[in-house]
Amino acid sequence: METDGSGFSPKLLGPVLLDSSTIQKRVHELGSQITSDYKHKSPLLVGILKGASIFHSDLVRSILLDLSYDFMAVCSYGSSTASSGEVRILKDPDRGLEGKEVLLVEDIVDTGRTLHYLVQNLKAREPNSLKVVALLNKPSRREIDVELDYIGFDIPDEFVVGYGLDYDQHYRNLPDIHLLRENGAV
Ligand code: 5GP
Numbered sequence: 001m002e003t004d005g006s007g008f009s010p011k012l013l014g015p016v017l018l019d020s021s022t023i024q025k026r027v028h029e030l031g032s033q034i035t036s037d038y039k040h041k042s043p044l045l046v047g048i049l050k051g052a053s054i055f056h057s058d059l060v061r062s063i064l065l066d067l068s069y070d071f072m073a074v075c076s077y078g079s080s081t082a083s084s085g086e087v088r089i090l091k092d093p094d095r096g097l098e099g100k101e102v103l104l105v106e107d108i109v110d111t112g113r114t115l116h117y118l119v120q121n122l123k124a125r126e127p128n129s130l131k132v133v134a135l136l137n138k139p140s141r142r143e144i145d146v147e148l149d150y151i152g153f154d155i156p157d158e159f160v161v162g163y164g165l166d167y168d169q170h171y172r173n174l175p176d177i178h179l180l181r182e183n184g185a186v
Contacts, residue, residue: 012167014181017160018153023135023177026152027055030133031062033150034103042066043101044127046093048118049073050172051107054164055135055152059105070094076114087117102127107164108136112144119146136160136177 034043042065047056049071060069073091102122109115115132122130133150140157161167162174171178 012180012182013161013171014179016176016178017155017158018163018177020163020175023152023163023175024058027058027135028062030150030152031059031064034059034133035064038063038065038067038101038103041101042068043103044093044097045069045103045105046097046122047071047105048107049091051164051166052105052135054172055107056105059133072118074114074118087114089121097122097125097127100127101129102131104130104132106132106134108138108160109134109146109148110138110141112142112146115146116144135163136165 043063045056045060045063045067047053047069050073053071056069056071060067070093071091072089072093074087074089076087104115104118104122106115106118115134119130119132131149132147133152134148135152137148137151137154138157139154159167159180160177161171161180162177164172165177166172167180
């Protein structure tokens with residue numbers, strides 16, 4: 001990966017797919033929907049580190065309920081742009097999920113392998129309910145059927161970065177979501 005010496009690699013950044021105001025508007029719509037669906041309940045929003053961290057922090061602030069939140073960290077084996085579906089848990093939620101109304105917050109669902117593993121794993125912890133919210137969904141890439149209860153945006157089969165999503169740990173801090181372009185191609 002070429003860099004400008006600072007570790008940043010501007011040549012790989014492609015055009016904006018979803019700009020920050022479009023993302024914020026949709027996150028607020030999701031927040032309103034979740035607020036209404038979980039009325040009189042206290043959901044636990046479990047964000048998956050690191051990709052979902054920014055989405056998670058915007059989403060929890062748009063939900064007008066007495067909620068709590070936590071994080072899990074997973075790593076999937078594979079290259080930097082393709083997931084193998086073999087998942088390892090690096091961090092569990094701090095407290096047990098038994099009897100809780102759990103809402104899993106994911107950044108992006110691609111083949112569905114990571115989410116499939118996570119859902120099986122979390123169901124075994126006996127929450128009262130388990131739902132999934134994903135900011136981005138690539139339906140054309142699906143290899144395993146997974147149920148998504150809330151989706152921010154369906155996107156085409158393109159690798160994207162920004163708003164928490166990385167390429168080799170770069171670009172997470174960008175407010176917009178961009179396509180990734182190898183060698184600066186547009
Ligand atoms: P899956 O197991 O569904 O194939 O992949 C899910 C994980 O792969 C995501 O949580 C994310 O870490 C990574 N991933 C899949 N597609 C993209 C993408 O377009 N951009 C980035 N930055 N990560 C992706």
